[in-house]
Amino acid sequence: xxxxxxIVGLGPGDDRYLTREALHALGEAEVLYGYGPYLDRxxxxxxxxxxxxxxxxxxxxxxxxxxxxxxxAKVAIVSGGDPGVFAMAAxxxxxxxxxxxxxxxxxxxxxxxxTAMLAVAARAGAPLGHDFCALSLSxxxxxxxxxxxxxxxxxxxxxxxALYNPISRARPWQLGKAFARLARHLPGTTPVIFGRAVGRNxxxxxxxTLAKAVNAPADMATLxxxxxxxxxxxxxxxxxxxxxxxxxxxxxxx
Amino acid sequence: xxxxxxIVGLGPGDDRYLTREALHALGEAEVLYGYGPYLDRxxxxxxxxxxxxxxxxxxxxxxxxxxxxxxxAKVAIVSGGDPGVFAMAAxxxxxxxxxxxxxxxxxxxxxxxxTAMLAVAARAGAPLGHDFCALSLSxxxxxxxxxxxxxxxxxxxxxxxALYNPISRARPWQLGKAFARLARHLPGTTPVIFGRAVGRNxxxxxxxTLAKAVNAPADMATLxxxxxxxxxxxxxxxxxxxxxxxxxxxxxxx
Numbered sequence: 394x395x396x397x398x399x400i401v402g403l404g405p406g407d408d409r410y411l412t413r414e415a416l417h418a419l420g421e422a423e424v425l426y427g428y429g430p431y432l433d434r435x436x437x438x439x440x441x442x443x444x445x446x447x448x449x450x451x452x453x454x455x456x457x458x459x460x461x462x463x464x465x466a467k468v469a470i471v472s473g474g475d476p477g478v479f480a481m482a483a484x485x486x487x488x489x490x491x492x493x494x495x496x497x498x499x500x501x502x503x504x505x506x507x508t509a510m511l512a513v514a515a516r517a518g519a520p521l522g523h524d525f526c527a528l529s530l531s532x533x534x535x536x537x538x539x540x541x542x543x544x545x546x547x548x549x550x551x552x553x554x555a556l557y558n559p560i561s562r563a564r565p566w567q568l569g570k571a572f573a574r575l576a577r578h579l580p581g582t583t584p585v586i587f588g589r590a591v592g593r594n595x596x597x598x599x600x601x602t603l604a605k606a607v608n609a610p611a612d613m614a615t616l617x618x619x620x621x622x623x624x625x626x627x628x629x630x631x632x633x634x635x636x637x638x639x640x641x642x643x644x645x646x647x
Numbered sequence: 648x649x650x651x652x653x654i655v656g657l658g659p660g661d662d663r664y665l666t667r668e669a670l671h672a673l674g675e676a677e678v679l680y681g682y683g684p685y686l687d688r689x690x691x692x693x694x695x696x697x698x699x700x701x702x703x704x705x706x707x708x709x710x711x712x713x714x715x716x717x718x719x720a721k722v723a724i725v726s727g728g729d730p731g732v733f734a735m736a737a738x739x740x741x742x743x744x745x746x747x748x749x750x751x752x753x754x755x756x757x758x759x760x761x762t763a764m765l766a767v768a769a770r771a772g773a774p775l776g777h778d779f780c781a782l783s784l785s786x787x788x789x790x791x792x793x794x795x796x797x798x799x800x801x802x803x804x805x806x807x808x809a810l811y812n813p814i815s816r817a818r819p820w821q822l823g824k825a826f827a828r829l830a831r832h833l834p835g836t837t838p839v840i841f842g843r844a845v846g847r848n849x850x851x852x853x854x855x856t857l858a859k860a861v862n863a864p865a866d867m868a869t870l871x872x873x874x875x876x877x878x879x880x881x882x883x884x885x886x887x888x889x890x891x892x893x894x895x896x897x898x899x900x901x
Contacts, residue, residue: 404666408667409666409667409668409671410666410667410668410759411666411667412658412663412664412665412666412761413662413663413664413665414663414664417663475761475765475769476769476773477765477768477769477773477774477775477776478765478775478776479776479777479894480776482769482772482773482776482891483773483776483777483891483892483893483894484776484894485773486772486773486776486881486889486891487891487893487894489881489889490879490881490891497881497883497884497886498883498884498885498886500886501772501889503768503769503770503772503773504769505664505761505765505766505768505769506761506765507666507759507760507761508765511729511731511732511759511760511762512759514731514757514759515729515730515731515736515757515758515759516757518736518740518755518757519730519731519736519737519739519740519757520731521731521732521781522731522732522733522734522736522737522738522740523733523737523783524780524781524782524783524797525780525781526778526779526780526781526801526806527775527778527779527780528778529777529778534894534895534896535895535896536896539805539896542804543778543804543805543806545804546800546801546803546804546806547780547800547801547804547806549800550796550797550799550800550801551793551797552780552797552800552801625744627740627743627744627751629751629752630751630752631752632751632752632754635740635743635755637736637737637740637741637744638737639737639740639741640733640737640738640741640788641788641789642788642789642790642793
């Protein structure tokens with residue numbers, strides 16, 4: 394009997410974004426794998442074992458979970474946000490492709506979750522209301538030149554851009570360079586949203602402009618949305634501004 | 648006292664993708680607005696009134712809900728998928744920008760949901776595991792030339808592409824033309840996923856290639872994901888294939 398591996402998206406922050414399907418998948422699992430802080434968000438249940446690992450050990454975690462599931466166990470890997478967006482699902486697929494044939498017999502089920510850009514966008518208004526893209530700024534797994542080329546292509550063609558993994562201690566200069574690159578294509582007044590720890594009690598959402606963005610604080614828990622030429626801000630007295638990208642574009646110049 | 652307007656994402660399909668936050672927002676509302684079939688998915692509650700409207704009447708629905716909320720009511724608009732992705736949140740922002748000052752006093756809360764591309768991606772594997780974009784193929788609100796330019800930019804720079812609103816009775820030729828355009832940049836073997844009615848009992852997910860995609864059936868309920876040059880397929884005996892885009896890119900040629 395082949396086992397089952399669910400890769401479950403918890404959404405960002407606390408449990409407010411958990412879906413019914415995610416709750417069901419967590420309940421069915423005999424074994425949970427995941428980054429420690431994600432596992433800590435799930436109430437413990439008798440008879441369910443847990444294996445916490447560091448955030449950087451994705452490939453190892455995927456292999457351990459597949460090895461555990463293959464002989465017949467019901468295993469779940471938990472993932473923050475959506476497991477399919479810069480997260481565990483691709484890692485598991487990579488390991489299945491490279492691993493023993495028995496891993497291909499595992500019943501793999503991916504349970505989607507609210508990914509960070511959707512949560513940050515919701516807090517700010519509707520900045521992703523028109524065509525947009527999601528781009529990881531980490532150059533650990535791709536060359537920096539390719540990231541610049543994608544920033545050029547996306548901003549030049551009028552996509553709103555969600556930046557994942559904008560900065561870390563090991564990658565301190567990439568974000569500033571990305572803003573400078575985007576400024577070749579977009580006016581300094583382009584709205585930029587910094588969402589940090591959205592869905593947690595200490596969440597912050599800040600709206601600024603591309604010209605000022607380089608001075609805004611950001612860290613690993615930050616998701617940044619850079620508007621297009623069409624993105625607008627509605628000022629509201631006594632309330633946070635609403636940032637939105639209209640559904641209609643009049644001209645083909647974007 | 649100013650009112651409250653929640654714009655609530657239900658996710659695709661039935662209630663399996665509802666989040667706790669969405670359930671809470673629906674429970675708080677005195678009045679619900681939305682497209683009829685979305686409202687039908689929500690259990691009725693005593694004292695809660697409902698206003699169903701046609702799917703094409705987004706602007707009218709937004710204005711009616713804002714007029715209702717402004718004097719002090721607790722109103723919710725329900726939206727399939729995520730309200731921020733080609734859906735109601737941008738429509739509401741547009742109406743606030745153009746409407747009376749009292750609409751700016753409304754406490755607007757957007758509750759994110761699982762958008763179709765995340766659900767379809769989860770069913771297929773991890774096709775959005777690397778940089779990707781979301782593009783509406785509808786030329787009702789933007790010129791077709793701009794859509795072609797965006798298809799060129801996104802595929803040329805190595806983004807995986809999720810196509811929303813791929814086809815309708817009034818827009819029968821656009822999808823075929825989009826595939827032909829993408830074929831200028833991508834090999835015919837590029838994986839393409841057609842997800843229809845995902846999250847419903849009659850869901851179908853089909854994996855094909857760019858060369859064969861033009862012959863695959865699609866309608867308004869279909870979400871299409873076109874891979875990049877990096878996207879791969881894992882064949883599995885007795886199981887559906889897994890489609891994934893690796894996290895790493897070796898070369899800058901994409």
